[in-house]
Amino acid sequence: MTPDPIAAVETAYDRIDAIGRPEIWVTRRFREQALAEAKDVAARLDAGEYLPLAGRVVAVKDNIDVAGLPTTAGAPSYLYRPDSDATAVARLRAAGAVVIGKTNLDQFATGLVGTRSPYGAVRNAWDPARISGGSSAGSGVAVALGVVDLALGTDTAGSGRVPAALNGVVGVKPTKGLVPVTGVVPACYSLDCVTVFARDLGLARLAAEIMSGPDATDPLSRSGADVALSQRPRVAVPTAEHLTEMAPGWVEAFAAAVATLRAAGVEIVEVDIAPLLEAARMLYGGAFVAERYSAVGAHIESHRDLIGSDLDPTVAAIILAGAAPTAAQWASDTAALARLGAAGRALLDGCDALLTPTTTCHPTLEEVAADPIGVNSRLGRFTNFANLLDMASLAVPAGFAGGLPFGVMFTGPAFSDRALAQLAEKLLAPSLDLFVAGAHLSGQPLNKELVRAGGSLVRPARTAPAYRLRALDTTPPKPGLVRVSDGGAGVEGELWRLPAAGFGTFIAGVPAPMVIGKVEIEGGEVVSGFLVEPWALDGAEDITEFGGWRAYLAARP
Numbered sequence: 001m002t003p004d005p006i007a008a009v010e011t012a013y014d015r016i017d018a019i020g021r022p023e024i025w026v027t028r029r030f031r032e033q034a035l036a037e038a039k040d041v042a043a044r045l046d047a048g049e050y051l052p053l054a055g056r057v058v059a060v061k062d063n064i065d066v067a068g069l070p071t072t073a074g075a076p077s078y079l080y081r082p083d084s085d086a087t088a089v090a091r092l093r094a095a096g097a098v099v100i101g102k103t104n105l106d107q108f109a110t111g112l113v114g115t116r117s118p119y120g121a122v123r124n125a126w127d128p129a130r131i132s133g134g135s136s137a138g139s140g141v142a143v144a145l146g147v148v149d150l151a152l153g154t155d156t157a158g159s160g161r162v163p164a165a166l167n168g169v170v171g172v173k174p175t176k177g178l179v180p181v182t183g184v185v186p187a188c189y190s191l192d193c194v195t196v197f198a199r200d201l202g203l204a205r206l207a208a209e210i211m212s213g214p215d216a217t218d219p220l221s222r223s224g225a226d227v228a229l230s231q232r233p234r235v236a237v238p239t240a241e242h243l244t245e246m247a248p249g250w251v252e253a254f255a256a257a258v259a260t261l262r263a264a265g266v267e268i269v270e271v272d273i274a275p276l277l278e279a280a281r282m283l284y285g286g287a288f289v290a291e292r293y294s295a296v297g298a299h300i301e302s303h304r305d306l307i308g309s310d311l312d313p314t315v316a317a318i319i320l321a322g323a324a325p326t327a328a329q330w331a332s333d334t335a336a337l338a339r340l341g342a343a344g345r346a347l348l349d350g351c352d353a354l355l356t357p358t359t360t361c362h363p364t365l366e367e368v369a370a371d372p373i374g375v376n377s378r379l380g381r382f383t384n385f386a387n388l389l390d391m392a393s394l395a396v397p398a399g400f401a402g403g404l405p406f407g408v409m410f411t412g413p414a415f416s417d418r419a420l421a422q423l424a425e426k427l428l429a430p431s432l433d434l435f436v437a438g439a440h441l442s443g444q445p446l447n448k449e450l451v452r453a454g455g456s457l458v459r460p461a462r463t464a465p466a467y468r469l470r471a472l473d474t475t476p477p478k479p480g481l482v483r484v485s486d487g488g489a490g491v492e493g494e495l496w497r498l499p500a501a502g503f504g505t506f507i508a509g510v511p512a513p514m515v516i517g518k519v520e521i522e523g524g525e526v527v528s529g530f531l532v533e534p535w536a537l538d539g540a541e542d543i544t545e546f547g548g549w550r551a552y553l554a555a556r557p
Contacts, residue, residue: 002045003055003459005038005098008149011457012057012100014443015147023120024138024147026062027069028101041096051096052206055459058092059142059151061135062102063109064194065089065183073185074107074117074135077303077310078296086183087218088152088194088211095210097150103138107315108296109154109187111135112162112359112379113368116312121365125167126404126452130364133163133379135187136195140167143197146442146451150207153195156187157283158359158383160195161395165358165407168454170204171395172196175414176387177222179208180215188291190220191387199456200497201396201428205421227412229352229419233426235261235410236271236351245378247361249401254357257398257408257427261355264426269351275343276354280384282337284318284377287329288388293322314372341389345413353412353423356382358395362404386411394420396428397454399501432503435461435519435529437469437493438479438549445476449509453502461495464488464520470540471552472532478514479549480532480540490522492548493529503528512536 013031041054060066063073065082066089072079084090089099106116114137115121122137124130125144132141136153140163143151153160155173164171172195179194186192194211198204214221237258243251262268282288300307300316307316325333348354359379368375386393391411398408408427410420434455439446442457463481466488470480481491498506507516513536519529546552 005041005045005055005096006035007460008055008057009034009038009098009100011442012147015145015447018443018447019145019147021123021141021145023104023122024142026072026074026102026104026119026138029069029099034098034100037098041098044096053092053210054096056097056149056203058097058099059101059103059139059148060089060099061105061139061151061153063105063154063185064152066099066102069102071102071185073109073296074105074119075299075310076118077306078299082183084183087180087215089183091211092150092207100148103136103142103151105137106135106159107312108185108292108319109135109156109159110292110315110318112158112376112383113363113372114163115365115368116315116372118310118312123365130362130404131166131368133166133359135159136163136197140164140169140171140197143167143169143199144451146447146455146457149198149203149457151197153197154184154187155193155195156191156387158380160193160197161383161393161409162359162379164197164395165409166362166405168397168405168407170198170201170397172204172208173386173393173395174208174212174417175224175392176390177220178417179211180218180221182215182218186295188288189295190291193387199454201421201424208417224415226418227414227416229422232265232267233423234267234269234351235423236269236348236354238273238356239270242273242277243357245360246357247401250357250361250406253399253401253406254408258355261423261427266423266426271347271351271354273344273347273354275340275347276385276389277381279337279340279344279388280381282333283380283384283388286333287325288333289318289322290325290330291322292319297323337388344385344389353410353416353420356409356411358382358407358409382409390414392417392420394424396424398427428499430500431497432500433458433527434496434498434503435463435493435521435527436496437463437481437491437530439476440530441494441549449506450496450498453498453506455496455498455502455506458495458497461493462522463491463493464522464524465490466520467491468542468544469549470532470537471543472513472536472540479543479552480513480536481519481530482532482534482537489544490547491544492550495521495527
């Protein structure tokens with residue numbers, strides 16, 4: 001069932017108001033503008049048009065053009081107003097998605113921390129004292145907090161993957177060139193990728209597929225033959241010496257992910273990935289940083305007086321240093337990179353992918369402020385080599401460690417994107433659907449509990465005509481849903497999907513008189529859902545006539 005585009009946009013804006021995270025955004029569309037576009041999408045659906053992303057709300061990193069909104073790349077002095085959407089954005093909107101705003105980032109997409117922005121440091125979705133990861137910081141957090149279904153980022157060194165890991169969502173980094181970068185402010189043009197964040201792997205991959213395909217205005221865009229997954233998949237993992245200096249509990253969490261894959265029938269082999277890690281160090285430690293200077297160095301040179309205010313000092317120093325490498329150094333580093341790439345491919349020969357932790361640690365904001373370069377370097381250990389060596393990559397959640405999300409990453413050769421998704425499906429835990437009809441609805445006070453448990457909104461839903469709804473005397477106010485043998489009606493609600501582990505944690509915290517039972521929804525499907533213990537119904541007002549909890553609240557004086 002296609003989600004209602006208008007309701008989806010309303011829910012997104014209600015969620016923005018509820019969570020109070022202004023640092024996620026650089027610019028937002030007015031609610032009325034987004035609703036007008038959602039109404040157009042609904043009309044296209046009514047006319048019979050196939051729109052695979054209808055009812056999906058999208059945020060876009062503010063180095064990617066959206067017509068009608070300014071692009072700043074995280075620097076107010078760089079602001080311009082594009083006349084058209086970036087190719088990736090245009091393709092999503094053509095498929096029915098509605099963009100609601102532009103998200104905050106490490107300035108000029110330079111960083112993996114999410115703190116290098118005059119628009120404020122983006123705080124982590126799970127622990128506001130910790131970083132969100134960057135540079136696609138706002139995009140990752142907007143998805144993790146349930147504001148949007150999808151968000152676009154970019155990735156040169158890991159910016160589409162580190163925020164995914166630190167916020168517990170999926171991050172798709174396609175093969176270079178699969179998604180055109182027309183309308184994207186370059187960081188390193190030859191290496192940049194447009195990426196996707198989502199809470200659901202299937203939705204993230206759908207968006208990536210929709211955005212893919214050559215574009216005549218991007219000479220580096222391309223297509224290629226799929227690299228298929230082997231009949232018996234074989235995955236490489238790093239030898240132990242490359243898993244040192246990890247956050248507490250992360251080595252064990254990675255071992256658990258490896259064990260899950262092995263139990264799913266995947267052959268696991270240990271590989272010394274030293275050549276890949278040496279290649280990773282060349283991204284910032286070699287001549288390739290000259291591409292960053294080529295992209296925006298002239299702007300920083302002409303606005304040196306703004307360094308420390310409009311322009312982030314760490315970002316400016318990195319980019320200005322890109323003026324130093326010579327052509328001879330570039331040639332030498334290109335040759336060295338080719339040798340390291342060949343060595344890495346030889347080590348991974350016969351393997352479908354390399355599995356690593358996505359990153360190494362989850363720093364606090366204070367730790368990054370004390371050592372901005374060192375922390376950033378550590379975060380990119382496993383991500384920095386992928387684009388240099390023309391590899392696809394996919395970051396997915398892999399449970400929790402120390403009460404925070406832990407993520408792993410599949411990396412494979414160019415055009416192995418679909419194979420990586422197949423491998424990830426073997427790792428991801430099964431999920432369960434839950435019907436909610438009251439305080440856990442989108443925009444309601446307890447919805448954050450669903451999001452924290454890893455939940456994602458599937459669609460609006462309605463019970464079979466066999467239920468009554470009562471207003472309970474609880475704090476916060478909640479309704480009680482009860483099945484009746486006669487005189488029942490359909491009750492409006494939402495269907496949410498939670499990972500099995502998150503589902504267990506969530507229901508363990510459900511207080512009396514609420515219980516989780518089986519609810520029949522319209523169409524005959526039976527799912528888990530909120531019900532109420534019979535004793536709580538004594539004296540509770542019957543509010544079934546309103547059709548649902550939101551309508552009842554709206555009608556109250």
